[in-house]
Amino acid sequence: MKISNEAKVGSLIILTIGLAFAFSWVIGIQNPFNQSTSFYVTYNFAGGIEVGSPVRVSGIKVGKVERIEFFSPITSKKVALKEPGSAPSDEGTAVYPLKVKISVHKDATFGVRQDSRFYINLAGIIGERYVEITPGHIHAPQLKEGDVVAGVDPPRIDQLISQSFDLAGKVKEIIDENKGDITRSIDLLYKLSGNLNKTLGWVDKSALFKTDLSRLIENLISITSDIRKVSNQVQTPEGDKTLKLLYQLLWRLEPLDSKTIRSFLQKEGVKVQLF
């Protein structure tokens, strides 16, 4: 059977269109089964996050970064530009220069709430960045399509390095200024450890310490076992009752002094020459 040129070309085009759809599904451009919710997270510092970076909820990939744009504060009622957990402020808003649009699969949006935190983390051996969302509290309102929340800025490695460089400089200054004292302290420590070593060696070798020390330890063991027995007996219901009674007795006896006792005995007509 001879196939016409038109049929061959048609088959080629159909095959190509099919492959184009398959590609679009594979690389996540188009998925007919995909249902996701998009919202915006604002940052001062994005720390290398890129369009297409994964979004994870509780460590599971549930979406991706759709868009990153520079941002001017908007006055919509939906905006909650206060990082969850931060101190309350009168204004409740701040200027966050970056706005990251993220899409999260509908199944995972239940845990994404107003008090969820949006971290930018590192993963993999080449350090790919991703947005980690920690689930929010059950009573906090769930995020809806188009809501804007503030993310947690990632630590700035450049600042850390700069600060540690300053710290190292200051430590060096202190060492240089107190060089003599530090040397003397090290010498003293060295001598102290030498003396301690000698003392320990003498204790180890001494027959007196061996016998007396062992006896002392035996006594300590018997004392602790006795205390344990007593405390066990006290912890019984009878012991508890006795302790309560003792406590009540002491409470009653507390206000008694010599004057009170004397007036009591006089009232009772007891004539004794004790007082």
Place this chain on the structure above:
Amino acid sequence: MSIRSETMEQFATLSDAFSLLIKTLGRLPKRECWRWHEIFQSTVQMGVDSLPIITVSTAVAGTVVTHEIAWHMQAALHSVSMIPGFSGQFIFRELGIAIPALLLVAKVGAATTAEVGTMKITEQIDALKLLGIDPLSYLVFPRFIGAILSSACLTLISLSVTMGCSIAVAVCSYNFSTLEFINALRHFIGFKDVLCALVKGIIYGAVIPIVSCAYGFRCQGGAEGVGTATTNSVVTATITIISLDFFLTYLFTLFL
């Protein structure tokens, strides 16, 4: 022929090719130029008939490249976890586009130059002119459209075949699962990569018939002349595609 005259001849042919491209593009809005029978015939010759060679070549290339990338990663990083990313980017940016284009140059470009060149030296083109048929509309335009269509289709097919083989190698030899590979691939490949591949494929497809026909139209001196024109056409088209690959890649990195 001296080097100087040969160089001048090459430049003249390239200039002809450029003017041929402009004239062919000028015929796009003309309805009478869209000879569907010839366009389908060209598409079948360039696209459908090239499918076996392109499928086999790209399949082997995908397998080899994935093994090579895995070997290098194992040697340098002691980990093969990034095979999907590296092989995917290489296939989508270069391998899956350049291989079908170069194969089309070798198969279709040579055939086109030989055919047009033979028509030129046997004065068939003059005969067409005498009959009032525009040789450009009859010979070049259908091949131009057919090559663009074929190249776009073949680029997508070769991309899928190469990626399929890459996945197969990763699954069979490096303990990946298909879903794991595709998930990792998504971090590295996006819409712009597919778009760049398609644009590159279309441009390479447009270059091949234009260069081939330009050499065919300048063919002279009998059978030997046809052979020389065919060789020169393949060499020029190959160099043009490699040069264009550099410029297009540079442009895409700037704007996409």
